[in-house]
Amino acid sequence: MDQKKGQYKVASMKLADEGHKRIAWAESRMPVMMSLIEKYKKTKPLKGYRIAGCLHVTKETAVLVKALETAGAKVSWSGCNPLSTNDSVAAALADDGYSIFAWHGMNVKEFYWAIDRTIDFEPNLTLDDGADLIFTLHNKYRKLAENGVIGGTEETTTGVKRLRAMADAGELLYPVIAINDTPTKWDFDNVYGTGQSTLDGILRATSILFAGKNVVVAGYGHCGNGVANRAKGLGANTIVTEVQPTAALKATLDGHQVMSMKEAAKIGEVFITATGVNNILRKEHFEKMREGAIVCNTGHYDNEINLKDLKEITKSVRAIRHSNEEYTLKNGKKIYVLAQGRLVNLAAAEGHPSEVMDMSFANQFLAQIKLA
Numbered sequence: 001m002d003q004k005k006g007q008y009k010v011a012s013m014k015l016a017d018e019g020h021k022r023i024a025w026a027e028s029r030m031p032v033m034m035s036l037i038e039k040y041k042k043t044k045p046l047k048g049y050r051i052a053g054c055l056h057v058t059k060e061t062a063v064l065v066k067a068l069e070t071a072g073a074k075v076s077w078s079g080c081n082p083l084s085t086n087d088s089v090a091a092a093l094a095d096d097g098y099s100i101f102a103w104h105g106m107n108v109k110e111f112y113w114a115i116d117r118t119i120d121f122e123p124n125l126t127l128d129d130g131a132d133l134i135f136t137l138h139n140k141y142r143k144l145a146e147n148g149v150i151g152g153t154e155e156t157t158t159g160v161k162r163l164r165a166m167a168d169a170g171e172l173l174y175p176v177i178a179i180n181d182t183p184t185k186w187d188f189d190n191v192y193g194t195g196q197s198t199l200d201g202i203l204r205a206t207s208i209l210f211a212g213k214n215v216v217v218a219g220y221g222h223c224g225n226g227v228a229n230r231a232k233g234l235g236a237n238t239i240v241t242e243v244q245p246t247a248a249l250k251a252t253l254d255g256h257q258v259m260s261m262k263e264a265a266k267i268g269e270v271f272i273t274a275t276g277v278n279n280i281l282r283k284e285h286f287e288k289m290r291e292g293a294i295v296c297n298t299g300h301y302d303n304e305i306n307l308k309d310l311k312e313i314t315k316s317v318r319a320i321r322h323s324n325e326e327y328t329l330k331n332g333k334k335i336y337v338l339a340q341g342r343l344v345n346l347a348a349a350e351g352h353p354s355e356v357m358d359m360s361f362a363n364q365f366l367a368q369i370k371l372a
């Protein structure tokens with residue numbers, strides 16, 4: 001291998017060739033990003049900026065990383081979820097000389113180790129999905145957050161919520177642009193991206209037939225809406241649980257059955273959490289579920305399915321196929337948990353399709369230029 005300029009820790013450099021081809025495929029589906037690269041490659045508006053990024057390492061993210069460097073920035077990257085890194089893409093980025101610290105299946109300690117490595121590089125801009133990088137900077141590298149970083153961008157609903165709370169408490173040390181609030185992000189990525197990629201993840205982990213299944217979607221925000229409507233399109237009997245009255249009414253008018261989780265737990269065959277709220281599926285629900293029920297989450301954090309509760313009533317667990325664990329309960333019933341309760345669309349599949357990420361990442365890219 002040639003001498004590379006970037007530092008990296010990835011699963012295996014042997015996967016780089018596969019990663020290069022995946023990235024080329026994403027580029028062929030991301031016309032907005034490709035035109036922005038063309039537009040800014042000569043003027044280099046990010047020259048002199050060091051960007052630390054903490055966002056799922058996918059083929060689409062690779063296009064964003066390349067765009068930022070083509071526009072003049074130096075970039076250092078980590079994944080924002082222990083199970084979402086595509087190892088071939090990480091290897092291809094390392095092979096091309098980018099600084100990247102990410103591999104699929106990292107543990108929590110390694111996850112924060114990787115973020116620390118991107119901060120070693122003393123960024124003056126940050127790019128987050130879930131705000132873990134910003135939080136780490138505020139908690140552990142306060143001087144840099146106060147005096148070094150001039151601004152950041154945040155991709156997702158959960159991250160924006162966390163940061164708004166910090167800003168309201170007067171604790172946010174630098175301005176952050178909420179990418180999620182842009183219509184060309186939330187109206188497409190959250191709805192059609194999450195809708196399709198969540199079902200993609202479930203299908204790759206289970207290969208089930210959706211038609212005729214009772215599919216329970218917890219939450220009818222943009223993501224839950226996307227998931228429920230795609231599942232309905234595949235012929236599922238969709239059931240929505242939602243505490244917010246107008247969202248619940250919307251779900252009813254969109255043709256879904258609406259009920260409490262207490263009721264839905266008894267009839268659901270597939271459960272998908274999309275709320276951003278913790279403890280949605282708990283012991284009282286697992287106890288009522290039908291034999292063979294499948295449970296998964298598509299929210300940012302792995303706190304929506306209470307696996308501790310499930311383990312308490314479980315006799316044994318075995319991996320039955322990729323991203324699919326069979327829990328045999330003490331009463332003999334089997335429940336299947338996908339992707340360890342982490343976001344099923346990125347852990348079991350490849351996340352949102354390139355066409356959708358094209359728009360989301362165009363917002364990220366332009367926001368970084370705006371901050372610079």
Ligand code: ADE
Nearest residue numbers: 056058060061350351352
């Ligand atoms: N979030 C959801 N899907 C994604 C993807 N394909 N790449 C990066 N972040 C994502």
